[in-house]
Amino acid sequence: MNIIVCVKQVPAKDAPLAIAGNWIKESDIGFEMNEPDSYALEEALRLKEKHGGEVIALSLGPERVKQTIKEALAKGADRGIHIADDNFAQLDPLGTAKLLAAAIASQKCDLVLTGLQSDDHGFGQTGVLLAGLLNLPHATLIMQIEALDGRLKLKRELEAGWFQWIECPLPAVLSIQSGINKVRYATLKGIMGAKKKEIAVVTRESLGVAIEPTQKIERIYVPTKTKKTEFLTGTPKEMAAKLVEKLKFEARVI
């Protein structure tokens, strides 16, 4: 089974964010593989170990995203594709998906995996849009994958504790739910081996994709605090009594 897994590079979780227009200042902060995508990569590697085939790590962004592709290669992906694009932060979800879809269409693959959403833009649309653009069946929030003969049996997470089994023919696009597996670390051997693996570089121009944005992020800003917190003081007993009174007569919720 040949699998393309889309991995995004995002600011590190603890990175201090300095806003610049509708994006952030990229100097002075660290970047890492988008955590939801790391689950998709892990799932791709496990499917390959079970069923054979090839795993291709695909990433869109500036030069720095090569590091994330290398991380995927170190963990066991066979090769990488880098859509080099310095202007990626200005792409809307559809534009991003069009570029990824063009790169995917140039490969022979049975399965495309994405994470649930990115920790930066957080659009959460890429997998579903890829399915639309590539005219493939899809499913999202996947918690388990069983490969049958030419099709997949999938466990989907629904809301409020519900799950559903669905069947999906191949080829297909799946968005993986975080927590589906336990993500591996790269080994030293993997890291050394990754140096010999190929990363193909393509661009908007070489893919022949014209982008017409459907939406624009005008600005980003620190959200204003909407609530004024009333702090209660005293001994635990006094605070408890005050709280019960507030909840009864002020908030009127009990």
Add this chain to the structure above:
Amino acid sequence: MRILVVTEQRQGKWNNTSFETLVAAQQIAAATPGAVSAAVIGKGVAPFAEELASKNVAEVLLVEHDLLESYTPDGYCVALKQVIETAKPDLVLFPHTYQVRDFAPKLAASLGKGMIGDCVGFRSEDGRLVFVRQMFQGKTAADVTFTGAAPWFVSFQSGAFRADLLAAHPGGKAPVNAAQVTLSAGDIRTKPLELFKEAKSAVDLTQAPLIVAIGRGIKAPENIVQAEALAKALGAEIAASRPICDEGWLPMDRQIGSSGQTVAPKLYLALGISGAIQHVVGMKGSRTIVAVNKDQNAPIFEIADYGIVADIFEVMPALTEELQKTKG
């Protein structure tokens, strides 16, 4: 502006975020100005359409077909594309549910349009709509506008609008009109199988009016009994942040947050929860939020109505006793 709200129900029950989205639509209609219609999609869902007709909407579209009995992304996309092409709305609104995430971006793309998803609010600036959503996991907000021609697709996060503000129909009832759609079995490539719950006592926390939630501050599983006693005295459901469920101290179906349930109860009492954004997105729509945490800088206090900076192990028994006293 013509606004179409695509509502959601499953197994005979509304997804309540549908009503919040209707409120968003009514507010946008008041600001732009415009008219709201609502679509109900499925099979045998006429009673849902009748219920919506009592709300302040111009029209309810009943989209029924045998192949829409179970949700599939293909079935919904094919059917709703036809509904949108016929009804010609300027703005199509969805509740930002797991189901909507699964099909709405593709539906928009099938019409060559984009979708602004997971919005928490909107502004109307000289007739131009600006949608507000979160980025960087809630660390920043973003103002987003559409650049192309209508129809525009938007989904609103659970808790972004208050369902209890939903206005009733002024004249009694809106018309319910059947929207004819053509679907064939070949359109639907995935096959939905059985629905199931993993945990034995799976609970729907979204329906709970009162919730007591615990976080890392509970420290050990044997301490949970204290929070449960408090929940019992309050008549509340017990819930938790992700780490508690990952540890297996409470079942996964008690988890609130981006990977768990999204709730908006009347009262949310957060005990020893720091307020990481992954948790906050699941409960910030609560009417009244009480936070108890010994760290006065915990971000949970940013959204709390009432705060108690103290050790939860001192507050829990005192509060339980106080509640028992007032009840008795």
